[in-house]
Amino acid sequence: MENKFGGYYKKSREERIKILKDLEYIDEKMYNYLIEEKSLENYKADKMIENELGIFGIPFGIATNFLINGKEYIVPMATEEPSVIAAASNGAKIIAKNGGITSKVQENRQMIGQICLYDIDDFSKSLKILEENKEKLINLANKYHEGINNLGGGAKDIKFLKKGQFIIIYLYVDTLDAMGANILNTMLEGISFEIENLINAKKLMAIISNYSLNTIVKASCKLKVDSEYGNKMMLAYEFAKEDVYRAVTNNKGVLNGISALTLVTGNDTRAIEACIHSYASKDGKYMPLTKWEYKEGYLHGSIEIPIPIATVGGSIGLNETTKIALNILKNPNAKKLSEIAAALGLVQNFAALNALVTDGIQKGHLKLHAKTIMEFLKANEKESNIVIEKMIKENKIEIEYAKKILGEIRNEYKL
Ligand code: MEV
Numbered sequence: 001m002e003n004k005f006g007g008y009y010k011k012s013r014e015e016r017i018k019i020l021k022d023l024e025y026i027d028e029k030m031y032n033y034l035i036e037e038k039s040l041e042n043y044k045a046d047k048m049i050e051n052e053l054g055i056f057g058i059p060f061g062i063a064t065n066f067l068i069n070g071k072e073y074i075v076p077m078a079t080e081e082p083s084v085i086a087a088a089s090n091g092a093k094i095i096a097k098n099g100g101i102t103s104k105v106q107e108n109r110q111m112i113g114q115i116c117l118y119d120i121d122d123f124s125k126s127l128k129i130l131e132e133n134k135e136k137l138i139n140l141a142n143k144y145h146e147g148i149n150n151l152g153g154g155a156k157d158i159k160f161l162k163k164g165q166f167i168i169i170y171l172y173v174d175t176l177d178a179m180g181a182n183i184l185n186t187m188l189e190g191i192s193f194e195i196e197n198l199i200n201a202k203k204l205m206a207i208i209s210n211y212s213l214n215t216i217v218k219a220s221c222k223l224k225v226d227s228e229y230g231n232k233m234m235l236a237y238e239f240a241k242e243d244v245y246r247a248v249t250n251n252k253g254v255l256n257g258i259s260a261l262t263l264v265t266g267n268d269t270r271a272i273e274a275c276i277h278s279y280a281s282k283d284g285k286y287m288p289l290t291k292w293e294y295k296e297g298y299l300h301g302s303i304e305i306p307i308p309i310a311t312v313g314g315s316i317g318l319n320e321t322t323k324i325a326l327n328i329l330k331n332p333n334a335k336k337l338s339e340i341a342a343a344l345g346l347v348q349n350f351a352a353l354n355a356l357v358t359d360g361i362q363k364g365h366l367k368l369h370a371k372t373i374m375e376f377l378k379a380n381e382k383e384s385n386i387v388i389e390k391m392i393k394e395n396k397i398e399i400e401y402a403k404k405i406l407g408e409i410r411n412e413y414k415l
């Protein structure tokens with residue numbers, strides 16, 4: 001893999017943006033937008049939410065070095081947390097050197113919607129009538145959203161289950177590249193009227209389910225490692241399997257990547273996070289989303305998660321930065337974006353565990369923190385290197401201390 005992004009983090013912001021343009025990840029218009037530090041305009045924001053006051057900033061960057069399904073990627077991320085992008089880039093580099101990541105979304109990706117019925121007169125009779133009208137209800141659902149049907153998506157299946165005092169109807173819809181809340185809610189509300197005509201029951205509610213179990217992505221990687229390291233990585237996985245306190249932190253690390261990508265691509269981060277966390281408990285216990293196994297000289301990493309991500313709809317088209325983020329990814333469809341997201345989650349977890357079972361997490365964090373201080377003090381590279389080394393050695397990463405050393409070395413070396 002040719003390293004077009006070597007030393008990228010050392011460049012100025014302007015240089016980094018220019019590299020993206022030169023390598024055709026962004027066009028001239030996008031280049032100007034970033035260079036001119038533009039962001040979402042208030043007139044659009046005012047249409048997106050209520051009582052709008054302004055734009056809340058979150059840093060936007062790229063993680064480099066990804067090799068997914070044999071293709072090179074740089075991955076856009078919006079995050080407030082230092083070290084996340086550096087960790088992803090570093091983890092991706094190590095994995096790419098070992099052949100990269102394979103990531104595959106399931107066939108028949110579908111979203112699920114529910115109608116909850118209560119006050120059921122006769123359960124078995126009602127379920128029988130509903131079963132008999134299955135095809136009719138699917139066709140009717142599609143009439144309520146002909147647009148998605150014409151594009152090749154639409155309602156594909158419907159199931160009916162008795163649960164406690166309710167009959168719950170599950171509608172399965174291929175929403176193509178949309179997250180599909182509007183599509184599903186329109187279909188569900190539409191067919192509810194027909195259902196109330198068919199059986200003696202009342203509708204409690206009709207709404208999309210965010211437990212999008214038909215959007216599963218499986219990603220994996222394989223690294224040649226020594227047995228001591230491989231076993232430690234496997235133990236890190238066993239630890240998370242054993243203990244929920246660790247499993248939650250492990251999965252938080254996975255979401256450091258996935259949520260940053262879902263946010264910058266204009267997606268509903270809460271829906272995706274709720275879905276992923278629920279999936280982590282699907283067997284009755286909250287478990288790590290990633291798995292690490294050491295076998296015969298190789299460390300095998302994998303992740304299996306639902307990712308109901310979208311590339312159209314909602315606020316995706318409104319936000320210029322979101323369009324830039326998708327362009328950087330070469331405008332994938334929703335399925336491909338979900339494969340990239342799963343790969344990113346796996347990489348982010350690898351990077352975290354790799355640091356945790358070796359040097360610990362603080363070393364990298366402290367170095368970044370120290371670098372930020374030196375940038376704030378406008379120190380040159382030579383000054384920064386000296387001051388950072390001294391601060392880390394003495395475990396004293398403080399701005400006042402940095403100023404003091406900087407003053408001393410400027411006197412001493414006449415820098
Ligand atoms: C920090 O944001 C994320 C980690 O705590 C994840 C982990 O412990 O696996 C480093």
